[in-house]
Amino acid sequence: MEKHNLIVAQGGGPTAVINASLAGVVAEAQKHPEIGRIYAGRGGIEGAMKEKFIDLTDMSARDIERLKFTPSSAVGSCRYKVTEKDHDRIIEVLRKHDIKYFFYNGGNDSMDTCNKVSKIAGDISVIGVPKTIDNDLAVTDHCPGFGSAARYAAITTLEYGLDIRALPIHVGVIEIMGRNAGWLVAATALARTQGFAAPHLIYFPERAFDRQKFVADVKAAQAKYGYGIVVAVSEGICYADGKPVADSGMVDGFGHKIPGGTAQALSNILLQEGIKSRAEKPGLVGRASKLTIAKCDVDEAFEVGRVAVKSVVAGKSGYMVGYKRVSTNPYKIDYELIELAKVANVENVLPDNFINEAGNDVTDAFIEYCKPLIGGELEDYFRFEF
Amino acid sequence: MEKHNLIVAQGGGPTAVINASLAGVVAEAQKHPEIGRIYAGRGGIEGAMKEKFIDLTDMSARDIERLKFTPSSAVGSCRYKVTEKDHDRIIEVLRKHDIKYFFYNGGNDSMDTCNKVSKIAGDISVIGVPKTIDNDLAVTDHCPGFGSAARYAAITTLEYGLDIRALPIHVGVIEIMGRNAGWLVAATALARTQGFAAPHLIYFPERAFDRQKFVADVKAAQAKYGYGIVVAVSEGICYADGKPVADSGMVDGFGHKIPGGTAQALSNILLQEGIKSRAEKPGLVGRASKLTIAKCDVDEAFEVGRVAVKSVVAGKSGYMVGYKRVSTNPYKIDYELIELAKVANVENVLPDNFINEAGNDVTDAFIEYCKPLIGGELEDYFRFEF
Numbered sequence: 001m002e003k004h005n006l007i008v009a010q011g012g013g014p015t016a017v018i019n020a021s022l023a024g025v026v027a028e029a030q031k032h033p034e035i036g037r038i039y040a041g042r043g044g045i046e047g048a049m050k051e052k053f054i055d056l057t058d059m060s061a062r063d064i065e066r067l068k069f070t071p072s073s074a075v076g077s078c079r080y081k082v083t084e085k086d087h088d089r090i091i092e093v094l095r096k097h098d099i100k101y102f103f104y105n106g107g108n109d110s111m112d113t114c115n116k117v118s119k120i121a122g123d124i125s126v127i128g129v130p131k132t133i134d135n136d137l138a139v140t141d142h143c144p145g146f147g148s149a150a151r152y153a154a155i156t157t158l159e160y161g162l163d164i165r166a167l168p169i170h171v172g173v174i175e176i177m178g179r180n181a182g183w184l185v186a187a188t189a190l191a192r193t194q195g196f197a198a199p200h201l202i203y204f205p206e207r208a209f210d211r212q213k214f215v216a217d218v219k220a221a222q223a224k225y226g227y228g229i230v231v232a233v234s235e236g237i238c239y240a241d242g243k244p245v246a247d248s249g250m251v252d253g254f255g256h257k258i259p260g261g262t263a264q265a266l267s268n269i270l271l272q273e274g275i276k277s278r279a280e281k282p283g284l285v286g287r288a289s290k291l292t293i294a295k296c297d298v299d300e301a302f303e304v305g306r307v308a309v310k311s312v313v314a315g316k317s318g319y320m321v322g323y324k325r326v327s328t329n330p331y332k333i334d335y336e337l338i339e340l341a342k343v344a345n346v347e348n349v350l351p352d353n354f355i356n357e358a359g360n361d362v363t364d365a366f367i368e369y370c371k372p373l374i375g376g377e378l379e380d381y382f383r384f385e386f
Numbered sequence: 387m388e389k390h391n392l393i394v395a396q397g398g399g400p401t402a403v404i405n406a407s408l409a410g411v412v413a414e415a416q417k418h419p420e421i422g423r424i425y426a427g428r429g430g431i432e433g434a435m436k437e438k439f440i441d442l443t444d445m446s447a448r449d450i451e452r453l454k455f456t457p458s459s460a461v462g463s464c465r466y467k468v469t470e471k472d473h474d475r476i477i478e479v480l481r482k483h484d485i486k487y488f489f490y491n492g493g494n495d496s497m498d499t500c501n502k503v504s505k506i507a508g509d510i511s512v513i514g515v516p517k518t519i520d521n522d523l524a525v526t527d528h529c530p531g532f533g534s535a536a537r538y539a540a541i542t543t544l545e546y547g548l549d550i551r552a553l554p555i556h557v558g559v560i561e562i563m564g565r566n567a568g569w570l571v572a573a574t575a576l577a578r579t580q581g582f583a584a585p586h587l588i589y590f591p592e593r594a595f596d597r598q599k600f601v602a603d604v605k606a607a608q609a610k611y612g613y614g615i616v617v618a619v620s621e622g623i624c625y626a627d628g629k630p631v632a633d634s635g636m637v638d639g640f641g642h643k644i645p646g647g648t649a650q651a652l653s654n655i656l657l658q659e660g661i662k663s664r665a666e667k668p669g670l671v672g673r674a675s676k677l678t679i680a681k682c683d684v685d686e687a688f689e690v691g692r693v694a695v696k697s698v699v700a701g702k703s704g705y706m707v708g709y710k711r712v713s714t715n716p717y718k719i720d721y722e723l724i725e726l727a728k729v730a731n732v733e734n735v736l737p738d739n740f741i742n743e744a745g746n747d748v749t750d751a752f753i754e755y756c757k758p759l760i761g762g763e764l765e766d767y768f769r770f771e772f
Contacts, residue, residue: 070548071548072552073552073553155676162456250654282671382453383456
């Protein structure tokens with residue numbers, strides 16, 4: 001049988017399970033006699049365009065399994081923004097290396113690239129492999145990487161709450177990734193298990209931040225709970241005029257604005273109001289944690305890679321692999337192929353029915369949506385009533 | 387047999403295993419017929435002085451086991467600084483409630499309180515139960531709580547390094563707890579396993595911070611490693627004039643200085659020098675993580691509680707329970723009673739032979755000391771050479 005080669009290239013920030021999708025591609029591709037070499041772009045799509053490949057054809061089953069459970073991108077990613085002029089170069093590299101199967105692994109702007117490349121790719125099959133902790137890809141029920149980052153956000157907020165509850169001096173403000181979409185900060189609400197109340201307040205990038213209302217919210221929560229409370233905040237919140245809350249007022253050597261940290265900014269507001277406060281920012285750590293990988297997320301991410309390979313072998317091109325929720329209880333999804341045009345450049349932010357009216361918490365509908373995605377109950381924590 | 391009561395009270399910041407020491411006290415005390423009620427101070431020594439007790443006498447074996455593996459203080463702690471005038475009040479409360487066994491669970495200033503109370507306690511037995519993630523208590527080989535916080539610091543730095551390596555745009559600066567003692571930031575060096583190089587630079591509170599040297603260090607590391615590097619920094623680093631690097635230059639409503647975050651400050655320095663950089667600050671999360679509890683740490687912390695009870699039953703008073711290292715390979719410790727006067731108010735910072743000459747890394751001697759304390763190898767991470 002005539003063999004042709006395959007490549008996976010990534011763009012954008014890693015996740016805890018992006019390697020699982022890569023592992024799924026490799027595991028499935030090894031089964032198909034029509035697939036020759038299995039390449040990954042070294043350093044993302046940018047590396048791929050420079051013909052920097054890592055050859056994964058002969059990976060052992062054991063290494064594929066190890067790769068599956070290793071967070072972050074083991075082959076490297078990039079922040080290179082692919083533009084129209086790069087599309088021809090991508091096709092050129094693919095043809096030069098007899099690559100007939102091209103997978104682009106990324107978020108919504110990567111899906112746009114994927115869409116455009118697929119239209120000029122001729123007999124090369126192009127499939128988008130989704131990945132984003134931000135959960136902001138359209139159509140699909142959720143995105144590979146979100147569940148694990150959500151589990152991290154929930155566990156970390158719960159444990160931060162344990163500390164703040166034990167030594168109730170400060171209002172604790174914890175910063176959660178997600179610049180434009182509040183899915184991850186919303187997931188901190190899943191920390192409320194086993195009788196623990198943190199996070200007491202949640203702030204979303206989908207809502208304009210109001211300093212006075214924030215201070216009033218905190219005072220009301222302190223009055224209600226009687227001890228140090230926990231505030232979860234998205235890194236991306238802005239004031240009504242669009243100015244980021246994280247703006248430190250400083251500039252770097254190039255005149256670019258220096259962020260000061262959103263949680264620290266909220267903490268500073270409270271300190272200025274005479275309320276003892278402190279800030280934490282796990283930041284990138286929250287998307288690279290092996291111990292909080294959600295089982296369903298890593299298994300689904302692996303399967304997304306397999307479905308991508310099966311799809312190209314079946315002659316499909318121009319789609320992104322997505323999730324369709326069949327039922328919530330018991331949780332069950334199907335894999336589906338979504339036309340790239342429907343997800344390209346579309347940003348799926350947290351819908352209104354998932355944010356409460358006051359704009360400082362989630363709704364029950366969000367909890368119902370998100371709970372099955374974090375891979376089961378959180379750890380067990382003993383709690384005395386007091 | 388005549389029964390008398392027992393109390394444990396805590397002071398200062400929680401750890402991941404402070405509840406394990408409490409669980410050890412309860413488990414052991416339940417075995418001794420001379421011990422009546424088993425109390426914990428609710429909200430630390432401050433609560434105990436106000437006669438706020440939680441009665442643990444009848445805890446089930448299952449709940450004791452759950453408590454053992456729950457991070458942070460389940461009975462609450464406090465930042466109340468016990469002074470001379472409180473000593474009489476402590477004795478008064480103990481006598482009123484027929485408490486003959488008093489355990490004070492804290493760091494070096496708590497051991498000072500313990501020492502002073504023990505001298506006026508008459509027939510009440512007083513034992514110090516150590517706890518501190520800072521590892522800065524004297525005489526003892528290490529402190530309960532340090533090993534787990536060190537494991538968290540190592541795993542988190544490794545995983546942060548995975549992310550920075552995959553998308554090598556920024557110098558990543560990660561802030562580690564430990565205001566005056568650099569034990570924890572030093573422990574990030576244990577992230578260097580399985581061929582990963584992060585952290586590339588480490589900065590200690592024991593060394594004056596020099597901006598120019600820092601920038602030169604970072605440039606040299608970038609030249610050597612050729613991709614985004616990771617800097618681990620103690621929250622407590624100061625310039626040679628004693629000014630904290632974290633000073634934001636802002637003041638709160640009371641005129642107190644507002645910290646801006648040490649990692650963010652270092653990141654800002656790099657940005658001002660034209661070096662792309664970002665900062666993370668897991669902060670308190672690093673002492674409250676259940677998933678990174680070090681097995682040896684939690685087992686030792688539990689045993690410390692048991693030894694404390696056995697000691698008072700044997701008529702001992704005026705000691706802190708400590709660890710004596712019998713051997714490093716294989717790792718083995720003995721428990722010993724250390725006179726409180728030897729640990730009271732003594733701060734055991736990182737010794738010179740554990741910091742390299744350049745002041746930006748640990749020595750092999752530190753690795754040898756610390757490696758057995760973090761509860762075995764870190765997780766497995768797959769790595770491609772590139």
